Amino acid sequence: MAEVEETLKRIQTHKGVIGTIVVNAEGIPIRTTLDNSTTVQYAGLLHQLTMKARSTVRDLDPQNDLTFLRIRPKKHEIMVAPDKEYLLIVIQNPSE
Amino acid sequence: MSLTPTFLSLLLLFLFLFCIFPLFYFMTNQLITHSLTHSLTHSLTHSLTHSLTHPLTHSLTHSTAQPLRVITEDTCLFHYLVPAPMSPSAKSMCSETGSQDSGDGNSRTLHWDPDPSTLQLHSDSDLLGRSLRLGMAKVTQVDFPPKQSVSYSKETQTPTCTQTHTQAKPAEEEEEEEMAEPKPAEESKEEKADQEEKQEEVTPKDLTEEEKMQLLHSEEFMAFFDRGSRIVERALSERVDVCFDYSGRDLEDKEGEMQAGAKMSLNRAFSDERWSKNRVVTCLDWSPQYPELLVASYNNNEEAPHEPDGVALVWNMKFKKTTPEYTFHCQSAVMSAAFARFHPNLVVGGTYSGQIVLWDNRSNKRTPVQRTPLSASAHTHPVYCVNVVGTQNAHNLISISTDGKMCSWSLDMLSQPQDSLELVFKQSKAVAVTSMAFPLGDVNNFVVGSEDGSVYTACRHGSKAGISDVFEGHHGPVTGLSCHSAGGPVDFSHLFISASFDWTVKLWTTKSTRPLYSFEDSCDYVYDVMWSPTHPALFACVDGSGRLDLWNLNNDTEVPSASVCVNGSPALNRVRWAHSGREIATGDSDGQVLVYDVGEQICVPKADEWTRLVHTLVEINENRDEGEELAAQRLVA
Numbered sequence: 001m002a003e004v005e006e007t008l009k010r011i012q013t014h015k016g017v018i019g020t021i022v023v024n025a026e027g028i029p030i031r032t033t034l035d036n037s038t039t040v041q042y043a044g045l046l047h048q049l050t051m052k053a054r055s056t057v058r059d060l061d062p063q064n065d066l067t068f069l070r071i072r073p074k075k076h077e078i079m080v081a082p083d084k085e086y087l088l089i090v091i092q093n094p095s096e
Numbered sequence: 097m098s099l100t101p102t103f104l105s106l107l108l109l110f111l112f113l114f115c116i117f118p119l120f121y122f123m124t125n126q127l128i129t130h131s132l133t134h135s136l137t138h139s140l141t142h143s144l145t146h147s148l149t150h151p152l153t154h155s156l157t158h159s160t161a162q163p164l165r166v167i168t169e170d171t172c173l174f175h176y177l178v179p180a181p182m183s184p185s186a187k188s189m190c191s192e193t194g195s196q197d198s199g200d201g202n203s204r205t206l207h208w209d210p211d212p213s214t215l216q217l218h219s220d221s222d223l224l225g226r227s228l229r230l231g232m233a234k235v236t237q238v239d240f241p242p243k244q245s246v247s248y249s250k251e252t253q254t255p256t257c258t259q260t261h262t263q264a265k266p267a268e269e270e271e272e273e274e275m276a277e278p279k280p281a282e283e284s285k286e287e288k289a290d291q292e293e294k295q296e297e298v299t300p301k302d303l304t305e306e307e308k309m310q311l312l313h314s315e316e317f318m319a320f321f322d323r324g325s326r327i328v329e330r331a332l333s334e335r336v337d338v339c340f341d342y343s344g345r346d347l348e349d350k351e352g353e354m355q356a357g358a359k360m361s362l363n364r365a366f367s368d369e370r371w372s373k374n375r376v377v378t379c380l381d382w383s384p385q386y387p388e389l390l391v392a393s394y395n396n397n398e399e400a401p402h403e404p405d406g407v408a409l410v411w412n413m414k415f416k417k418t419t420p421e422y423t424f425h426c427q428s429a430v431m432s433a434a435f436a437r438f439h440p441n442l443v444v445g446g447t448y449s450g451q452i453v454l455w456d457n458r459s460n461k462r463t464p465v466q467r468t469p470l471s472a473s474a475h476t477h478p479v480y481c482v483n484v485v486g487t488q489n490a491h492n493l494i495s496i497s498t499d500g501k502m503c504s505w506s507l508d509m510l511s512q513p514q515d516s517l518e519l520v521f522k523q524s525k526a527v528a529v530t531s532m533a534f535p536l537g538d539v540n541n542f543v544v545g546s547e548d549g550s551v552y553t554a555c556r557h558g559s560k561a562g563i564s565d566v567f568e569g570h571h572g573p574v575t576g577l578s579c580h581s582a583g584g585p586v587d588f589s590h591l592f593i594s595a596s597f598d599w600t601v602k603l604w605t606t607k608s609t610r611p612l613y614s615f616e617d618s619c620d621y622v623y624d625v626m627w628s629p630t631h632p633a634l635f636a637c638v639d640g641s642g643r644l645d646l647w648n649l650n651n652d653t654e655v656p657s658a659s660v661c662v663n664g665s666p667a668l669n670r671v672r673w674a675h676s677g678r679e680i681a682t683g684d685s686d687g688q689v690l691v692y693d694v695g696e697q698i699c700v701p702k703a704d705e706w707t708r709l710v711h712t713l714v715e716i717n718e719n720r721d722e723g724e725e726l727a728a729q730r731l732v733a
Binding site for chain 1: 308311312316317318320321323324325327328329331332333
């Protein structure tokens with residue numbers, strides 16, 4: 001458990017990282033470093049998007065699966081590491 | 097044939113009993129019922145013959161061995177009270193009594209105990225010899241957890257209201273009885289392993305802290321996190337920006353070039369399309385109150401004659417925005433600018449026309465709030481130097497123009513100077529001052545550099561007010577002057593350096609009129625020079641070829657310790673260290689202000705720098721004396 005904490009802290013203090021969210025399979029945020037409303041928003045929306053992305057990948061090739069999702073808006077970069085049950089979302093500002 | 101009448105009588109008896117026992121039920125008097133039934137059964141048994149026992153029992157067992165009936169309350173009681181199970185036992189009894197072959201010889205009286213378990217006890221022994229004996233089944237405590245989805249209420253996690261109910265259920269006949277109340281079975285956290293899946297509520301509102309902690313400790317989460325964080329960390333460290341735009345919209349990342357390692361690196365480049373393009377940066381100053389603010393003054397824009405000639409922009413280092421914090425302009429080209437030291441809102445500018453202007457960032461105007469008059473009492477020549485000297489309570493604005501006039505002003509009233517002084521050398525030659533510097537902490541003595549290549553020391557007040565000494569050495573106009581300002585254990589305030597058009601930077605001390613050392617590394621006009629405010633042996637100079645050099649006297653006096661060439665090689669007009677000594681701002685001829693970060697190993701002084709500088713100075717002195725001796729010898733020879 002301490003490793004998880006340490007890794008989370010390491011990710012959070014990485015250069016340019018704005019926030020980190022861990023979401024479970026239902027889209028409920030478990031750990032977050034952002035404020036509540038933002039977290040809920042991100043978690044809900046990204047959860048849906050990840051599901052859609054995963055289903056797309058699976059449709060194209062049933063043997064395939066989604067391993068990493070990276071969304072690059074103009075201002076930040078959102079990285080989603082999906083799993084069977086959880087999502088790790090990291091928001092980074094790449095210009096720093 | 098002999099069966100039928102007895103059978104009929106039995107049937108009649110049963111019917112009779114069926115009729116009677118509801119009545120008994122209503123009377124709710126067990127004793128009476130007991131006695132009645134007792135007598136009835138007695139009569140029954142007595143009426144029956146032996147020969148009937150066996151088949152009768154068989155038939156009786158057959159008739160009574162029908163466990164799959166829907167039982168009502170009456171029949172419930174019926175089963176309790178009616179000796180139907182008893183009848184076999186009665187039969188057996190009677191058979192036994194009849195046959196009298198039971199060895200136990202227990203005069204079996206029916207213990208009419210409502211507790212079925214005891215009934216069972218009694219009847220147990222009866223079943224020994226008999227097969228297919230209907231016996232009372234042991235009462236089992238059945239606990240059927242209902243198969244239903246668990247819904248958690250957020251508030252209570254500990255099972256306060258739900259408890260496992262063990263309901264005593266009677267005999268196997270009552271297996272089909274409806275449960276009294278289906279109670280939700282208790283789920284303790286430790287038992288259920290699939291609780292994680294079932295924890296959601298209809299609207300995924302939230303999980304309680306405990307649930308979250310539970311999740312975080314779970315095995316799957318660890319596995320997931322291990323994998324996921326690995327990928328994310330790799331992705332984070334890859335700083336490739338695939339959307340990088342080279343077209344120049346994002347100014348900060350383009351300008352300048354990254355220098356080797358940690359020596360000097362470009363931090364920011366400030367330039368404004370409208371106000372700073374095509375203008376030359378004439379002066380720079382860092383704000384003493386807000387270390388991130390920097391004022392840059394610009395001269396006129398030849399290509400935009402309708403724009404104001406003089407512009408001063410206040411830039412902010414702290415934020416990433418590329419536009420100036422404040423924009424000030426005035427009618428005449430601004431040749432020098434400074435933050436008023438004890439007035440955080442005021443910016444002073446000296447212009448080409450000789451006016452001193454004052455801008456205030458509290459007002460919304462971009463034009464000056466105060467101006468000195470264009471009169472003979474003030475300046476009539478370009479003012480290249482402005483400086484606020486003094487203390488909080490007693491300070492003055494000093495300005496010197498190129499006609500040698502030095503005026504001191506009070507910032508509250510710029511309508512006329514408080515004091516003015518003509519700087520003349522040897523009572524005749526006016527000194528065309530291009531640069532001025534006050535030593536650290538001194539308000540009276542100062543040094544000025546002039547167009548003729550000499551440096552003068554002067555006093556403001558006292559009997560010897562005016563020029564005192566002349567320091568000759570430069571072969572071209574002196575462009576920049578800086579007095580040693582790094583405070584420390586040893587006082588070096590007698591040192592100053594000057595830069596000039598003759599490609600050299602010279603180190604002087606006020607104690608001697610000959611330069612201590614001459615730095616001749618540059619190949620172009622050296623436009624400005626400044627000591628580091630923190631490091632005693634470090635100074636920076638800029639020249640016309642776009643080079644910014646850092647010299648460390650303790651390291652090497654022959655070559656600069658660090659050097660940066662600005663992109664595009666514009667002529668660098670000004671250089672200013674930030675008050676922290678960690679950053680350097682330079683202004684160039686294209687109207688750009690570049691801020692460089694200086695590496696720590698260069699700009700941060702170590703504890704022994706001061707003593708080392710003493711040694712260095714001694715060495716320099718010796719070398720100079722030797723050099724002079726040699727030169728003198730050569731001359732002689």
